[in-house]
Amino acid sequence: MPLEAPTIVSGLFHKNPKMQELAFGPDKIHVDFWRMENFQMIVNFILVAGMTLAGLMAFFILKTRKTFSGKLPALFFASGFFFALYYYAFVHRSAMIAGIAIFFGHGMGFLLGPSLLFFVRSLKEEKEKIIKPYLLHLIPFFIHWTLVSLPLAISLIHPTWFQNYGQFLADIADWTNLTENAFLIAYTYLAYREVIRTEFLVKQTVSNLGSQDLSWCRTLLYGIAIIVLADSCLSVYELIYPPVELIWNPGLIIAILLIGFFAVLGYKGTVQAKILLPDFLLQKDREIARKSTSVADSLFTEKRAQELERHILSVMEEEQPYLDESLTLSDLASKIDLTDKRLSELLNKHLDTNFYDFVNGYRVEAFKQMVVDGSYAHLTLLALAYESGFKSKTSFNRVFKQRTGMSPSEYKKAQMSTLEQARA
DSSP states (O other), X not given: OOTTHHHHSSOSSOOOHHHHHHHHXXXXXXXXXXXXXXXXXXXXXXXXXXXXXXXXXXXXXXXXXXSHHHHTTHHHHHHHHHHHHHHHHHHHTOHHHHHHHHHHHTTHHHHHHHHHHHHHHHTTSOHHHHHHHXXXXXXXXXXXXXIIXXXXXXXXXXXTTTHHHHHHHHHTXXXXXXXHHHHHHHHHHHHHHHHHHHHHHHTTTBSOOGGGOOHHHHHHHHHHHHHHHHHHHHHHHHHHSOOOOOSSOHHHHHHHHHHHHHHHHHHHHHHOOOOOOOHHHHHHHHHHHTTOXXXXXXXXXXXHHHHHHHHHHHHHHHTOGGGSTTOBHHHHXXXXXXXXXXXXXXXXXXXXXXXXXXXXXHHHHHHHHHHHOGGGTTSOHHHHHHHTTOOOHHHHHHHHHHHXXXXXXXXXXXXXXXXXXXXX
C-alpha cells in the first residue's frame, strides 16, 4: 500500500456538504447511516476483527504445524495483521501504532512474493532442499527493511530521529510502492508457473487429484495479481494527479481485498496436503527448474514400446483397473510388470499422454456406455461417475467437459434424443 497514505489526506472520511444537506437540510431528512462516525465504526470493526482473526490464525499455525510447508502460511496471516494495524493507525492518527506496523509489516511484497513461490515448492520438496534458496530470494526484503522500513518506523515513533530521511522516503513513497508491486507481480507469476508444473507432475502419478488439486492456488494468484495491479494504477494516478481531500481513501479498499486474499491463501495453505511424488519425477522437476536441455535416451526400443503399448491397452480393457478411484501409477505399473519410471515414459513419449489423462479417458468412455445401458437407468449422473472411477463431482465435470465439449447432462440428453429417434 502507498506509504504516504496517513499524510496525503486529513482523514479517512470527511463531512461531505451534499451529505450534510441531505441529513440536516431544509427537509430535515435524517440519514444517520451516512454520518462519518458510522463509517469509522464500521471500518474499526473490520480492522479489529481482521487483526484478531489474523493474529490468532498465525499463532495457531505456528503452534500446531510441524512441517515447513505447514508453518509458511502463518506469514500470510501475519501480513494481514500488519496491513490491518497500519490502517488502524491511519484511522486513529496514531504515529506510535503506525511505526510498529511499519517496523514489522512494511515492504511485505518483498517478503510475500518469494513466500508464495516457495510455499508451492514446499508442497513437494523437503525443507532442506529449499530453505537456502528461499533465504537468498529474501535478500531484497532484508535490504528494503534496513534502508526503508526501519528508519521510517523510527522517524514516526521519534519524530526528531531520521526526520529528513523519513520525509525523503515519504516523498518517493509512490515509486517505492510501484517497485514493491512489480516485485510481487513477478513472483506471483513465478508461483503460478510453479503451480502449473506441480500439477503436471501430479498428473503423472495419480488418476484423481483429490487433496492434491491446486486449482484454488491458481485462482488466488489471479486475484492477488489483479489487486496489486489495481494498487499500482492508483499509485500512478497519484503521481500524475496529487491527491486532494477525499471522502474516503481508496487504498483502504485495496488493502482490505489484499488482506482477504492472503487470509484465504493462508487458510487453504494450512489444509493443503503434502504432495508426494516419486523420486524420478522430483528429479525431472529439478532438471526443468535448471532449464536442462539434455534429452535422455528412451528406455525402450521402438519394438518393445509397441509390445508394451498393446499390453497396457489390453490390461485396461480386460481388467478395467480405471474403475478403482484410488488407482495410481505404481498400481498400474505393477499390473504390467514395469517400474513407475518406465510406465511414465511409455505414456509420455510413446502414447503422448500422462497417467491422469490416460486413466480418465477410459473413465469417460465407461460413463458414456453406462448412460445408454438400460441396466444403469436407475442411477443418477453422479452415481454413474462414481461407478466409472471418478472420485468427485468437480473433477468429473471438468474432465468430461474437456474431453467431450459438453456437460454430462447435455451428453445424456443428446444420447436419449438419438435413441428415441432410432426407435421411431
